[in-house]
Amino acid sequence: MDQSLEVIELELAVLIRRITSYSTHKKIGKLDRSAYLILHQIAVGGAAGVKTLAGEFQLDISTVSRQAAALEHKGYLYKIPDPTDGRAYTFQITELGIKELNEDKQARMKRAKEVTKNWTDEERETFGTLLKKFNQAAIDV
Amino acid sequence: MDQSLEVIELELAVLIRRITSYSTHKKIGKLDRSAYLILHQIAVGGAAGVKTLAGEFQLDISTVSRQAAALEHKGYLYKIPDPTDGRAYTFQITELGIKELNEDKQARMKRAKEVTKNWTDEERETFGTLLKKFNQAAIDV
DNA sequence: GAAATTTAGTTGTATAATACAAATATGTAG
DNA sequence: CTACATATTTGTATTATACAACTAAATTTC
Numbered sequence: 600m601d602q603s604l605e606v607i608e609l610e611l612a613v614l615i616r617r618i619t620s621y622s623t624h625k626k627i628g629k630l631d632r633s634a635y636l637i638l639h640q641i642a643v644g645g646a647a648g649v650k651t652l653a654g655e656f657q658l659d660i661s662t663v664s665r666q667a668a669a670l671e672h673k674g675y676l677y678k679i680p681d682p683t684d685g686r687a688y689t690f691q692i693t694e695l696g697i698k699e700l701n702e703d704k705q706a707r708m709k710r711a712k713e714v715t716k717n718w719t720d721e722e723r724e725t726f727g728t729l730l731k732k733f734n735q736a737a738i739d740v
Numbered sequence: 741m742d743q744s745l746e747v748i749e750l751e752l753a754v755l756i757r758r759i760t761s762y763s764t765h766k767k768i769g770k771l772d773r774s775a776y777l778i779l780h781q782i783a784v785g786g787a788a789g790v791k792t793l794a795g796e797f798q799l800d801i802s803t804v805s806r807q808a809a810a811l812e813h814k815g816y817l818y819k820i821p822d823p824t825d826g827r828a829y830t831f832q833i834t835e836l837g838i839k840e841l842n843e844d845k846q847a848r849m850k851r852a853k854e855v856t857k858n859w860t861d862e863e864r865e866t867f868g869t870l871l872k873k874f875n876q877a878a879i880d881v
Numbered sequence: 882g883a884a885a886t887t888t889a890g891t892t893g894t895a896t897a898a899t900a901c902a903a904a905t906a907t908g909t910a911g
Numbered sequence: 912c913t914a915c916a917t918a919t920t921t922g923t924a925t926t927a928t929a930c931a932a933c934t935a936a937a938t939t940t941c
Contacts, residue, residue, distance in 0.1 A: 620799065665920085
C-alpha cells in the first residue's frame with residue numbers, strides 16, 4: 600500500500616504543477632478555474648451567496664466576493680437581494696453565464712480528451728470515478 | 741466517453757481547488773509544492789541547473805532560480821560550478837535536504853492515506869497508475 | 882583574434898490570487 | 912435601546928509567477 604501512496608502523493612504534486620502551468624500559459628476559454636467552479640456550482644446547485652460559495656470551495660469570503668463581483672461585472676451572474684435579510688444576496692447565473700460555462704466546459708473536455716487520447720474508455724471512466732471519490736473524501740481532511 | 745471526460749474535467753478543477761486550499765491552510769511539512777518537486781527531482785535525477793529544472797516543471801527560469809536559491813539558503817541544496825562552463829551551476833541535494841524531503845514525503849503520504857482510508861488497495865493502485873499516466877501524457881498538451 | 886551574438890543565471894518589476902483585517906450595514910438578543 | 916452578531920465589501924499584505932533587463936561567460940563570425 601505504501602508503494603501506491605507514494606505514487607499518489609508524488610503524482611498529485613506533479614499534476615498540480617502541470618495543470619497550473621498549463622492554465623497560466625494557454626488560458627482555457629475566458630474563465631479561470633475559480634470562475635468556472637463558481638458558475639458550475641450555481642448552474643447546478645442554484646443561486647447562492649458568497650458565504651455559501653466560500654464554504655464550498657474552502658476559500659475566504661473576501662476572495663469569493665471579488666470573484667463573484669467580477670463575474671457579475673462580466674454579465675455572467677446577477678445579484679438577487681435576499682427578501683428576508685437586507686444584508687444578504689444570492690448570485691444567479693445569467694443566460695450569458697450559462698453559455699460561457701458551456702463553452703468553457705467543452706474546451707476543458709477537449710483538453711482532457713487530448714491528454715487521454717490513447718486511453719481505453721474504461722480507463723477514462725475509472726479515472727473520473729476515482730478523482731471524484733478522492734475529492735469527496737478530501738473535503739474533510 | 742463524453743460522460744467520462746465531463747467528470748474528469750470537472751473533478752480535475754475541483755481537485756486543484758481542494759489541494760491548493762489545503763496547502764495554504766495546513767502547510768505540509770516545511771516544503772511547498774515547488775520546493776518539494778525540486779528536491780525530489782534532484783534526489784532522483786541527480787544534480788541539475790535551473791534551466792533544466794525549469795524545463796521539467798514548465799516554469800520560468802527566473803522562478804526556479806529564486807526557488808533554488810531559497811532552498812540553498814535553507815541548506816537543502818548546494819551549488820556546484822560547472823567545470824566546463826563558467827556561467828553554469830548545478831544544484832545538488834544536501835543530507836539535510838534528503839532528510840527534509842523524506843519527512844515531507846511521509847507527511848504527504850499520510851495525507852493521501854487518510855483521504856483514501858476507505859479505498860481498496862486496488863483502487864489506490866489504479867488511481868496512482870492513472871494519475872501518473874495522465875501526467876505523462878499532459879507534458880505535451 | 883576582436884566584435885557580435887548567444888546562453889546560463891540572477892535581479893528588477895508587474896500581475897494575479899489569495900488571506901486577514903477593517904469597515905459598513907443589517908439583523909437579533911438582552 | 913443598546914450591545915452583539917452576521918453578510919458582504921473594501922483595504923492591505925503576501926506569494927507565486929512571468930517577463931524584461933542585466934551580468935558574465937561561451938560561441939560564432941568576419
